[in-house]
Amino acid sequence: MKQGLLKYLICPACSGELMLSQIAQADDGEIIEGELKCVACLRQVPISHGIPRFAQLENVGTDKAATAKQFGWQWQHFVQTDELYGDQFLGWVAPVQEEFFRDKVVLEGGCGKGRHTQLAARWGARDVIGVDLSDAVETAFTATRGIENAHIVQADIYNLPFPRIFDYAFSVGVLHHLPDPRGGFRSLAGKVKPGGHLSTWVYGAENNEWITRWIDPLRERVTSRMNPRSLLQLSKLPAALMYLATKLFYRPLNRVASGAAQHLFYNEYLNAISGFGWAEQHTIVFDHLVAPTAFYISRDEFEEWWREIGAREVVIGWHNKNSWRGFAEIP
Numbered sequence: 001m002k003q004g005l006l007k008y009l010i011c012p013a014c015s016g017e018l019m020l021s022q023i024a025q026a027d028d029g030e031i032i033e034g035e036l037k038c039v040a041c042l043r044q045v046p047i048s049h050g051i052p053r054f055a056q057l058e059n060v061g062t063d064k065a066a067t068a069k070q071f072g073w074q075w076q077h078f079v080q081t082d083e084l085y086g087d088q089f090l091g092w093v094a095p096v097q098e099e100f101f102r103d104k105v106v107l108e109g110g111c112g113k114g115r116h117t118q119l120a121a122r123w124g125a126r127d128v129i130g131v132d133l134s135d136a137v138e139t140a141f142t143a144t145r146g147i148e149n150a151h152i153v154q155a156d157i158y159n160l161p162f163p164r165i166f167d168y169a170f171s172v173g174v175l176h177h178l179p180d181p182r183g184g185f186r187s188l189a190g191k192v193k194p195g196g197h198l199s200t201w202v203y204g205a206e207n208n209e210w211i212t213r214w215i216d217p218l219r220e221r222v223t224s225r226m227n228p229r230s231l232l233q234l235s236k237l238p239a240a241l242m243y244l245a246t247k248l249f250y251r252p253l254n255r256v257a258s259g260a261a262q263h264l265f266y267n268e269y270l271n272a273i274s275g276f277g278w279a280e281q282h283t284i285v286f287d288h289l290v291a292p293t294a295f296y297i298s299r300d301e302f303e304e305w306w307r308e309i310g311a312r313e314v315v316i317g318w319h320n321k322n323s324w325r326g327f328a329e330i331p
Contacts, residue, residue, distance in 0.1 A: 001031045001047050005151040008105070008129060009036070012054055012161040016040025030145060045161075050141050054155040055133055063179040064133065064156070066224075066292045071177070072134030073228040074290055075113040078283040079139055084275055085115050091272070092172045092325055093199040095315060098123045104167035107131065109157050109188045110174030114140030114150075121150040129162075131155050157184045166192050170199040176295045182305055189309045192330040198311070201325045205298040208322055212296055215288070223289040231290060239278075239285040246274035246281070269320040299324060 009018045021037035021044070036045040036052060046053050057065045090097065102124035111117050111130025117140060120128040129151045130140055137154045144150035155161055157171075157178065169192050175181040181202065189198050205212070223231055251274035253261040261267055273284060288294075299316065302324045306314045311328035319325045 001034075001050055001052050002029060002148070002151060003031065004127065004148075005052070005129070005153070006036075008127070008151075008165060009052070009153075009161050010163050011038035011041060011043055011045075012155070012159045013043050014038065014041040015163070018045065018161075049138060050145065051137050051152055051154050052161075054153065054161045055159070057133070060133065060156055061179065063293055067177050068132075068134035070224065070228060070290045070292060071112070072136050074283075074286060075134070075136035075139050077228075077232065078279070078286070079113060079143075080279045080283075081115065082276060082280050084280075086119055088272075089116050089119055089172065091319060092201040093170055093327065094317060094319075094325060095327060096170075096197075096199055101125045101128075101168070105165060107160075107162065107166040107169040107188070107191055109169060109171035109184070111140050111152065112136050114143040114152065116170075116172060117144055117150050117152070118147065121147045125149060127151065129153055131157065131160065133157065158187050160187060160191055162191050164191055164193050167196045168192070168198070169196070172199075172201045175200055176202045176297060177291050177293050179293060181295050181297065182308075185305050186309060189311075189330055194331060196330050197327065198330055199325070199327045201319065201323060202297045202302065203294065204318070204323045205296040205301075206322075208296050211288075216294065219289055219291065219294065224292040228290060232286065235286045235289055236282065239282040242270070242285060243278055243281045246270050250274050266322070269322050272320050297324060302326060 006020060011018055016038040018036045019039055022035040023031055025033040030050050031047050032050050034047040057068055101120050103126050106120050106125045106128040108117055108130040111132045113136055114130055117128055117130035127149050131153045133156050137152050141152045144152060169188050171188055175184050178184040185200060192198050250264060250270045254271045306326060306328055310331045312331060314328040317325045
């Protein structure tokens with residue numbers, strides 16, 4: 001933990017000020033082991049392996065703990081990087097562009113292995129704080145340790161340890177894995193200061209009926225309950241089929257005969273990921289099979305989320321014809 005993070009933190013129990021009460025180990029500007037303490041309610045928050053720990057899996061609900069455990073394993077295994085991450089991220093948060101991040105204080109709800117935290121920091125954010133409940137924070141901390149304006153916090157998205165101070169918050173591919181996606185959305189929006197902005201990206205209900213009918217029952221009853229190491233091996237078969245299809249059919253046909261390619265099954269999405277190599281495509285398949293909880297959100301429901309918080313100038317986009325992205329100003 002960098003000491004510069006402290007000015008953004010508050011006690012999630014009473015909103016009191018936090019002080020750095022102990023530094024047991026420090027290294028190259030990072031507090032590796034130590035403790036934070038609330039000056040009001042005296043709550044103690046450990047700093048362990050460089051990360052302030054506002055939540056532990058044993059103290060959260062069963063659904064959240066199961067999801068965090070599975071994704072925590074995933075993001076400690078799939079640690080690869082890819083030059084396409086930047087364009088992919090901008091596709092999820094459009095109409096936001098790189099320059100939008102400049103000089104902003106940014107919050108990421110569900111940072112996984114930290115790849116978007118890195119991008120936001122690289123694109124000029126004053127500070128970007130990546131939050132995750134899972135053990136993925138270990139990977140994210142390693143990935144961002146040398147970046148002065150990047151910070152990682154372990155916390156529950158429903159009980160974030162921040163006041164309403166952020167210029168911009170975003171959540172990509174996280175809310176639909178929560179037991180209450182709308183509640184997570186409201187919590188994240190509640191940390192954006194008036195006039196700031198929020199982006200979210202979620203699975204769409206539309207055009208994904210084949211997943212909810214055929215894949216979801218298998219995920220719920222079988223694959224999400226498997227040992228992740230076993231699922232890692234099992235998922236290689238569907239990943240190999242998808243990899244071959246994207247490389248041999250979707251990508252070439254979209255390049256030479258885009259009109260004909262539009263008739264291919266799930267073309268927009270499979271073409272969008274066709275540039276990724278084996279490791280990333282395997283990650284995508286594993287990601288869809290490992291989650292105990294996954295919701296598919298209709299456009300009507302997604303629009304309602306934004307109306308409920310009174311968002312202004314809402315821009316909702318249909319992304320790859322299988323998901324929804326939203327961007328708006330927070331009042």
